[in-house]
Amino acid sequence: MSHLNWIKVNDNIPDDDFVKEIKLDGKKLCLVKDHGKLYAVENSCPHAGGILSGGWCKNGNIICPIHRWEYSLENGRGASGQGDYVNTYPVEVRNDGTYIGFEKSFWKRLF
Numbered sequence: 001m002s003h004l005n006w007i008k009v010n011d012n013i014p015d016d017d018f019v020k021e022i023k024l025d026g027k028k029l030c031l032v033k034d035h036g037k038l039y040a041v042e043n044s045c046p047h048a049g050g051i052l053s054g055g056w057c058k059n060g061n062i063i064c065p066i067h068r069w070e071y072s073l074e075n076g077r078g079a080s081g082q083g084d085y086v087n088t089y090p091v092e093v094r095n096d097g098t099y100i101g102f103e104k105s106f107w108k109r110l111f
């Protein structure tokens, strides 16, 4: 996966499931642990800018706290009828910490 730029997460990662905002390289993301698995998605809801890290998980989806639209943690797809999606990023747990991968060009465009 050499086309990806892996950035180490400096925030504390709790053992239990959580939804929280993290800062990576000065940029905000939503980091989620759901059923013990980590997911990283963009922090801004595409519907109307709700902060997804203020939301919660249900059935493998992150729920936006503002109007409760749902996005798949696996692939970012919005629930049927929404017609939208959030960007998702691969998470890798390594010996020396947790890393999130970004397309090199995409990282600059995103923020």
Ligand code: FES
Residues within 6 Å of the ligand: 045, 046, 047, 048, 049, 050, 064, 065, 066, 067, 068, 069
């Ligand atoms: S802003 Fe997220 S559902 Fe409306």
